[in-house]
Amino acid sequence: MTLKLDKVNRGPHLSTLVASSISREIAQGRLKPGDQLPTEQALATTFGVSRNVVREAIARLRSEGRIWSQQGRGAFVTDANNPTVLTIDYEALQRADSFRSLFELRGILEVQAAALAARRRSEADLAAMGEALAGMRAAPYGSVAWLRSDLEFHRTVAEATRNSYMGQFLVFVSERVRESILAAGNQQKSDDMARITLGEHERIFAAIRNGDVEGAQAAMRDHLAGAALRVGLHDGEAAEVAVPAKEVASPVRHSRLRKAVRARAGG
Amino acid sequence: MTLKLDKVNRGPHLSTLVASSISREIAQGRLKPGDQLPTEQALATTFGVSRNVVREAIARLRSEGRIWSQQGRGAFVTDANNPTVLTIDYEALQRADSFRSLFELRGILEVQAAALAARRRSEADLAAMGEALAGMRAAPYGSVAWLRSDLEFHRTVAEATRNSYMGQFLVFVSERVRESILAAGNQQKSDDMARITLGEHERIFAAIRNGDVEGAQAAMRDHLAGAALRVGLHDGEAAEVAVPAKEVASPVRHSRLRKAVRARAGG
DNA sequence: CTTGTAGTGTTATCATACAACCCTGATTAA
DNA sequence: TTAATCAGGGTTGTATGATAACACTACAAG
Numbered sequence: 001m002t003l004k005l006d007k008v009n010r011g012p013h014l015s016t017l018v019a020s021s022i023s024r025e026i027a028q029g030r031l032k033p034g035d036q037l038p039t040e041q042a043l044a045t046t047f048g049v050s051r052n053v054v055r056e057a058i059a060r061l062r063s064e065g066r067i068w069s070q071q072g073r074g075a076f077v078t079d080a081n082n083p084t085v086l087t088i089d090y091e092a093l094q095r096a097d098s099f100r101s102l103f104e105l106r107g108i109l110e111v112q113a114a115a116l117a118a119r120r121r122s123e124a125d126l127a128a129m130g131e132a133l134a135g136m137r138a139a140p141y142g143s144v145a146w147l148r149s150d151l152e153f154h155r156t157v158a159e160a161t162r163n164s165y166m167g168q169f170l171v172f173v174s175e176r177v178r179e180s181i182l183a184a185g186n187q188q189k190s191d192d193m194a195r196i197t198l199g200e201h202e203r204i205f206a207a208i209r210n211g212d213v214e215g216a217q218a219a220m221r222d223h224l225a226g227a228a229l230r231v232g233l234h235d236g237e238a239a240e241v242a243v244p245a246k247e248v249a250s251p252v253r254h255s256r257l258r259k260a261v262r263a264r265a266g267g
Numbered sequence: 268m269t270l271k272l273d274k275v276n277r278g279p280h281l282s283t284l285v286a287s288s289i290s291r292e293i294a295q296g297r298l299k300p301g302d303q304l305p306t307e308q309a310l311a312t313t314f315g316v317s318r319n320v321v322r323e324a325i326a327r328l329r330s331e332g333r334i335w336s337q338q339g340r341g342a343f344v345t346d347a348n349n350p351t352v353l354t355i356d357y358e359a360l361q362r363a364d365s366f367r368s369l370f371e372l373r374g375i376l377e378v379q380a381a382a383l384a385a386r387r388r389s390e391a392d393l394a395a396m397g398e399a400l401a402g403m404r405a406a407p408y409g410s411v412a413w414l415r416s417d418l419e420f421h422r423t424v425a426e427a428t429r430n431s432y433m434g435q436f437l438v439f440v441s442e443r444v445r446e447s448i449l450a451a452g453n454q455q456k457s458d459d460m461a462r463i464t465l466g467e468h469e470r471i472f473a474a475i476r477n478g479d480v481e482g483a484q485a486a487m488r489d490h491l492a493g494a495a496l497r498v499g500l501h502d503g504e505a506a507e508v509a510v511p512a513k514e515v516a517s518p519v520r521h522s523r524l525r526k527a528v529r530a531r532a533g534g
Numbered sequence: 535c536t537t538g539t540a541g542t543g544t545t546a547t548c549a550t551a552c553a554a555c556c557c558t559g560a561t562t563a564a
Numbered sequence: 565t566t567a568a569t570c571a572g573g574g575t576t577g578t579a580t581g582a583t584a585a586c587a588c589t590a591c592a593a594g
Contacts, residue, residue: 013326013577013578014577014578015326015577016330019330027434028426039543039544039545040544040545041544049578049579050578050579050580051579051580052319052322052577052578052579052580053577053578053579055319055323055545055546056322056323056326057326059280059282059323059324059326059327060326060327060330063283063286063327063330063331064330069544069545069546070544070545070586070587071544071545071546071585071586071587072543072544072545072546072585072586072587072588073543073544073545073586073587073588074543074544074545074587075544075545085352085353085354086352086353086354086435086436086439087331087352087353088432089330090329090330090331090332090335091329091330098431098432101429101430101431101432101433102432104430104433105430105432105433105436108375108376108379108433109375112375112379162368163368163371163372164365164368165355165365165368165369165372165440166368166371166372166375168353169353169372169436172353173432179332182346280546280547281546281547282546306574306575306576307575307576308575316547316548317547317548317549318548318549319546319547319548319549320546320547320548322576322577325576336575336576336577337555337556337575337576338554338555338556338575338576338577339554339555339556339557339574339575339576339577340555340556340557340574340575340576341556341574341575341576342575342576
């Protein structure tokens with residue numbers, strides 16, 4: 001039987017929680033550019049953690065360019081709110097809700113990419129897709145070669161959109177998703193899956209080849225729904241991502257973190 | 268006259284130096300994927316710093332996805348070594364085709380964000396959107412206040428998707444687009460435009476409020492089509508554009524760590 | 535008005551201790 | 565023999581306190 005082990009999802013480090021919390025304060029505007037953060041000591045007591053943890057969190061935010069600090073003065077929110085680089089926090093992805101969000105974003109990009117590809121694909125694109133499919137057929141399901149061909153197929157679809165940024169973003173997001181899946185490592189393989197997955201890809205390919213925009217979207221959507229199941233997400237696109245945002249305007253919102261901390265300490 | 272003094276470039280933090288040094292070991296292959304790093308204590312003594320500094324460095328590398336650590340075992344070099352940051356070359360955006368591509372990507376994200384928002388928005392979201400709209404009504408078209416409210420509206424829509432990555436990506440893309448538009452500076456203002464633009468936003472808002480998914484998508488699509496016209500793009504959805512984007516990696520350069528550490532130790 | 539100086543608050547770093555956890559190997563029970 | 569249990573050492577995660585380096589302010593002295 002298959003053992004549906006819940007990935008021992010040990011909560012991320014405290015410093016991660018603190019960093020996320022501060023990040024959120026900034027993102028939601030409660031900390032504006034130029035504002036000075038509370039002192040490390042103050043943050044430590046508010047969060048109920050040691051100053052050391054706060055420092056690790058700040059070190060991360062600093063490296064991400066979100067804040068900037070100077071000895072003897074304090075830490076400040078970076079003025080330029082237009083980061084020139086986009087990063088995805090690796091640890092945050094270990095959390096199920098984050099993973100689901102990224103998976104959803106990937107889905108949106110893939111589906112629309114399929115639509116664009118159906119409109120704009122060239123003969124060369126189709127040839128490349130066919131080659132990738134052949135690679136998948138030849139390799140055993142789940143093998144390195146199989147994964148490479150899988151990735152290659154999606155890459156060629158992205159390329160067929162004739163939108164370079166689409167490709168860039170898609171590859172970026174997909175890589176993060178793939179990493180996270182591999183890290184979890186809770187995927188079972190079977191011959192059935194190989195057949196099913198291959199079929200999904202072939203339908204996408206056929207629709208794109210025929211210039212069938214809606215068909216390509218639908219096929220890609222099916223593929224992603226299947227992929228979601230295969231990695232243990234009970235189909236996305238429902239409302240389970242929707243955390244009831246009962247956020248009341250409060251000066252600072254750390255109560256959840258505190259609770260998390262308590263829970264860790266208690267358990 | 269003005270003195271033009273060079274900003275006193277105080278050396279970076281020790282944790283930064285340590286992180287860079289470890290990073291370089293990885294980049295240059297002396298630490299291969301899967302390898303275990305020396306213990307924090309060992310690193311501390313070799314670098315001549317406290318374990319605390321080493322931990323801050325490791326926290327950064329961990330958040331960048333370069334290494335991965337587990338309590339009781341140790342820290343290891345991450346398997347995947349692909350880029351963890353996404354950058355958009357500013358100069359490339361000056362080219363019309365690149366700009367069009369990014370605009371198209373933004374459109375895809377915005378339209379799907381509107382759809383998700385229509386499904387998941389909370390009362391608080393609606394209130395925030397309404398506030399942003401009020402801000403737009405109050406400010407003169409094209410003014411700083413107007414732009415801020417405009418941005419704020421789109422941000423609240425992104426937030427209402429309950430998908431944090433959606434917001435991150437959208438803000439990132441929109442900022443690049445906005446910069447590019449401002450740089451071009453070829454936009455004319457008129458009262459008509461104010462009225463039209465405001466109307467577009469209000470239709471988006473109404474659809475999201477009513478939970479009308481298709482309506483929200485359509486309204487957002489209209490809005491973007493209008494925006495495209497206003498910035499001089501003859502409606503998107505054309506088929507010309509290709510071009511590989513320039514990928515930029517950021518090498519890090521420092522041979523100073525050891526020296527700096529020595530200096531500290533010696534002095 | 536300028537300069538020196540003490541005082542206070544903050545970050546940067548160090549040092550130490552303990553808790554939580556993994557791994558290994560010995561010991562014990564079946 | 566085999567499996568389970570337990571003890572010990574090693575490692576990371578967190579807490580705590582202390583010290584050094586630096587920025588800012590106020591005030592006194594010139």
